[in-house]
Amino acid sequence: MTSRLNPYISFAGNARDAMEFYKNVLGGELALNTYGQFGGGTGHDDRIMHAMLETGSGFTLMGADLPPGAEHTPGNNFAVSLSGDDADELRGYWDKLSDGATVAVPLEKQAWGDVFGMCTDRFGITWMVNIG
Structure with a gap:
């Protein structure tokens, strides 16, 4: 696989909704993996541990819900x-x-x-x- 650079966005529990929205905007194929699929037991089993959207235009956008205990602190230094x-x-x-x-x-x-x-x-x- 060729090396690539792409955004990876952290969400506070709404990664599924956000990534499905971006799929609607950009098109492409969306793969979603939950915490529950990889062991679970955290009380966040239905949340997204890793999502990857790959589009026909060559865009790749990744995202996930923060793991349990991690603080979500959005900033203004990213676009x-x-x-x-x-x-x-x-x-x-x-x-x-x-x-x-x-x-x-x-x-x-x-x-x-x-x-x-x-x-x-x-x-x-x-x-x-x-x-x-």
Whole structure:
């Protein structure tokens, strides 16, 4: 397997909902594994220990619910960026991601010439979309 770099997002008990949402946005195949499948007994057996979404566009997004006892502390130092020149594809992602989201920058032409938008989705994840 070729090495790759991809986001791995931690959730506070709603990883299944979030990853299914991202599958709806981006398409692709979603694999979900629960804590219960790998021994369980933690009281969190139905929560997601590992999720991986692989899309036809070559995107890979991973995520999981934090293990029992771990504190969820979201920050503002992380965003997922989608960029390219397929305006229809990227606008489609934006429309779904920004539905119910907090839009910080509307998807519109920017000073550098590209169309760009930034929003924080219903799961607290910041997304940037740039259409070149």
